[in-house]
Amino acid sequence: MTVPFRIPTTDLDYCLEQLLEHKPPKILPPETIQQLCHTLKTQLLSVPNIMPLQSPIAVVGDIHGQYHDLLEIFQIGGAPPTTNYLFLGDYVDRGYYSVETISLLITLKLRFPDRVFLIRGNHESRTITTNYGFYSEVLSKYNGSADVWSYITDLFDYLPLGATIDGKIFAAHGGLSPSCQQLDQIRALDRFREIPHDGIMADLVWSDPDTEIMDFKLSPRGAGYLFGLDVINKFCHENSLVQMIRAHQLCNEGYTSYWQGKCLTVWSAPNYCYRCGNKASVLEILHSNYDSKRTSTTTSNYEDRFDSTKICLRQGVLPGQFFNIFEASPENDEDTLKGKSVNGINSEDEYAVNNGDFFSGFFREKSRKQHVEYFL
Numbered sequence: 001m002t003v004p005f006r007i008p009t010t011d012l013d014y015c016l017e018q019l020l021e022h023k024p025p026k027i028l029p030p031e032t033i034q035q036l037c038h039t040l041k042t043q044l045l046s047v048p049n050i051m052p053l054q055s056p057i058a059v060v061g062d063i064h065g066q067y068h069d070l071l072e073i074f075q076i077g078g079a080p081p082t083t084n085y086l087f088l089g090d091y092v093d094r095g096y097y098s099v100e101t102i103s104l105l106i107t108l109k110l111r112f113p114d115r116v117f118l119i120r121g122n123h124e125s126r127t128i129t130t131n132y133g134f135y136s137e138v139l140s141k142y143n144g145s146a147d148v149w150s151y152i153t154d155l156f157d158y159l160p161l162g163a164t165i166d167g168k169i170f171a172a173h174g175g176l177s178p179s180c181q182q183l184d185q186i187r188a189l190d191r192f193r194e195i196p197h198d199g200i201m202a203d204l205v206w207s208d209p210d211t212e213i214m215d216f217k218l219s220p221r222g223a224g225y226l227f228g229l230d231v232i233n234k235f236c237h238e239n240s241l242v243q244m245i246r247a248h249q250l251c252n253e254g255y256t257s258y259w260q261g262k263c264l265t266v267w268s269a270p271n272y273c274y275r276c277g278n279k280a281s282v283l284e285i286l287h288s289n290y291d292s293k294r295t296s297t298t299t300s301n302y303e304d305r306f307d308s309t310k311i312c313l314r315q316g317v318l319p320g321q322f323f324n325i326f327e328a329s330p331e332n333d334e335d336t337l338k339g340k341s342v343n344g345i346n347s348e349d350e351y352a353v354n355n356g357d358f359f360s361g362f363f364r365e366k367s368r369k370q371h372v373e374y375f376l
């Protein structure tokens with residue numbers, strides 16, 4: 001039996017401080033990344049392929065290296081450990097801050113292991129990151145060395161493939177597989193490997209829902225499948241699920257609801273690639289008590305502030321859920337103007353260190369944003 005290693009809280013806090021208290025964020029030294037990845041790997045060894053999670057939880061879609069927009073998410077949805085987070089993968093590639101984004105998420109996972117959950121996307125892979133930005137970003141930020149890329153892509157092999165929420169909702173990065181009818185088939189996979197070209201593991205991170213088709217069709221992406229309503233209905237029925245939540249597809253409004261909320265896409269990279277002009281969202285799941293209205297134990301103060309029925313109708317979500325919509329951070333626009341010149345250059349600007357509790361200190365600076373549109 002492997003005993004999971006632990007890193008002292010003070011060391012993790014120091015890493016968080018490096019990333020959060022500097023602008024641009026300070027990258028962590030290769031030896032630190034190596035230790036973080038090694039430690040997290042030992043902890044993930046005992047985590048099942050599908051993590052059984054509970055509401056309330058905030059579900060985050062693709063981030064793609066847009067570090068400042070990730071910080072925006074913590075302002076909107078609350079920061080860990082106050083808010084529980086499930087991240088649906090695609091942390092790296094495309095944006096200019098893949099290194100900082102994955103470093104922050106790894107550190108947060110180690111610091112708050114019961115509050116932060118990470119699953120694997122199709123970009124958490126050696127081949128994809130070699131072609132879509134992460135690999136070259138590591139080379140440019142670490143003086144031509146690919147070591148950090150190796151540490152992190154090795155860690156990717158350990159990430160779980162999905163999660164259930166309250167046993168009723170299935171979450172994964174992409175979608176369903178024609179080779180998989182039961183969640184137990186996913187649970188039985190040997191996931192500790194590179195994402196293969198086909199099979200259940202590939203389909204989970206590559207597939208997409210499609211309202212125009214029935215059954216499965218090969219995906220135009222070249223991997224995974226498109227799946228129709230009959231597929232998701234059957235899968236939900238056989239596994240006692242009510243819904244699938246996934247990411248993987250750009251949504252102009254930040255989210256998409258398929259089939260009256262049977263399947264939801266959450267997309268969390270606003271102004272994707274610094275040019276798409278799209279909104280982004282975080283899916284807040286407050287509860288999954290669909291039968292009983294306003295049972296006192298799970299009613300949160302969120303619910304007192306918005307009309308659940310109206311939200312369900314407008315956003316196509318289930319009761320107790322809502323998409324918190326947000327737009328690109330000011331830094332996203334700056335990145336657009338400056339282009340890749342910000343890449344790899346850490347200025348010496350030192351920000352005042354707050355006494356110990358830097359994480360809340362970081363957010364104390366800015367007032368928490370209220371997205372009144374969804375609090376009618």
Ligand SMILES: [Mn+2]
Binds near residue numbers: 121173
């Ligand atoms: Mn994806």
